[in-house]
Amino acid sequence: MKPTSYLLPKPADAGQASLANGVFCGDILRVYADAMGGWSDVIWFTGTIFPEYLDDLGMDVGFPMDTTQAVVVTPHATPHGIPGPETFPLTPEFLESNEEKLDRMAGRSILAMSTNKRQGWAAVVVDGGIDGDADHRDTQECEVIVGPAEDVLTPELIDHLRRWNQL
Amino acid sequence: MTLPRARLSKNDDIPPELFTRQEILANGAACGHRLRTISTVYGMNPVKYASEYFDPDDEQPKAPITEATMFYGVDDLPILAWVVNDTGGLAAIVVDLVERIKEGESPYTNCRVVQGTAGEVLPREILEKMGLS
Secondary structure, eight states: OOOOOOOOOOOOHHHHHHHHHHHHHHHHHHHHHHHHHHOOOOOTTTTTTSSSHTTTSSSSSSOSSSOOTTBBBBBEOOOSOEEEEEEEEOOHHHHTHHHHHHHHHTTEEEEEEETTTTTTTTEEEEEEEOOOOOTOOOOOOEEEEEHHHHHHHHHHHHHHHTTTTTT | OOSEEEEEEOTTTOOOOHHHHHHHHHHHHHHHHHHHHHHHHHTOOOEEHHHHOOOOOOOOBOOOOHHHHHHHTTTTTTEEEEEOOOOOEEEEEEEOOGGGGGGTTTOOSEEEEEEEEEHSSSOEEEEEHTTOO
């Protein structure tokens, strides 16, 4: 998927640029959940929603470091960047093409997520990291990744979600 | 303001500026999700982003100074995204509150979703581009 960046026309600082990209990723997460159905409320790991879950969490929330077995389905992006309900097929070619992206995402922070208990899948907003570009243009600062929970979440987080009856 | 109750990074040595950035991204995702919910509930058009309508050299679109925006304290703040129905009778915007976050405070509320009519929450330049003026 071509890197996308949704920035203010004249970002006053990196915070504004990140915020604009976060809005875009939050919208994608909702689009995917609406299209597929059966998804939970979104859990935000800033503690603003479901804080009772996070009080004694005492853990890091991150994308798995080992992505060698990861199988990821990415929402299809239109020219305007808004995904439709279609998904890429899980062909070997597709998986190979995503290897670089998976490596880039490994260990990144999960900012927000939604789960599909029936399917055992999770959709996560992952922090894309900071690039070296001073004005943060043409970079992808966050990304929505969807797939089987065991492939896109750490085992520790999966345990917590099952305890919360979210998976 | 209180600090987040969950750490966002796998690295305990995370630089403070990166931690702040992750908070901003996460809060932006929350506002985007909320805007999308409003759009779905009211059957409005897809979410629009400022970067789709304005070139980098254009003047940055900001929330108009109206009774509605002043009530919520979001007048004259950058608009990140918006939704509006065909008639302009319903609209909602995400505004950037970073400018009003005092240095050193947690950026929890660094964006806000505000609803109203298109004329109340959208500036003239966006209304013109949307064909609603």
